[in-house]
Amino acid sequence: MPTPPRFYEPGQYPTEQSVGYLLNKVLSSILSQADSRLAAYKLTYAQWIPLFKLSKADGCTPIAMARDLSTDPAALSRSLNRLEAKGLIRRERSTQDRRVVHLWLTDEGRAVAQPVPGVLADVLNAHLTGFSHDEWQLLLQLLSRMLANGEALKAAAHTGSPN
Secondary structure, eight states, X not given: OOOOOOOOOTTSSOGGGOHHHHHHHHHHHHHHHHHHHHGGGTOOHHHHHHHHHHHHSTTOOHHHHHHHHTOOHHHHHHHHHHHHHTTSEEEEXXXXXXXXXXXXXXXXXXXXXXXXXXXXXXXXXXXXXXXXXXXXXXXXXHXXXXXXXXXXXXXXXXXXXXX
8 A cells, every 4th residue: 555645743733624613524424414304203313224224235143244234243233133123124034144144225214214214315415405416426426435545544553564
């Protein structure tokens, strides 16, 4: 991996200019707006995220979902328990391996999950007010590059190699 630039030096930049701080604030704003809009459907963040994922990949396992969402499996399990109690999802043991559980949306869960993509699109579009199409595409490219850099750092840490 190439040597990282030195854009930041300890103690020499205001917090408001930290990419991490700004990304966290943007994500917090997006989630807050989505939560407030999805409250009308009696969904919390912890519930609409798995519903949304299942609407895209019905039948996935809780382990795969936790990995994909980069979330704690125990916290996800609690959310799944609530969704199951509401009758929005069902768990089904694999016929090949009884240790494996697959998650499925119920008909009611499918109906509740249906508005989630539209709400998320509206919230994201509102956060992108004033951006041109090219700026939006550039933002996506830059964030993807940062994510790839983070994945490379994680891979290097697992192999024990520096940078």
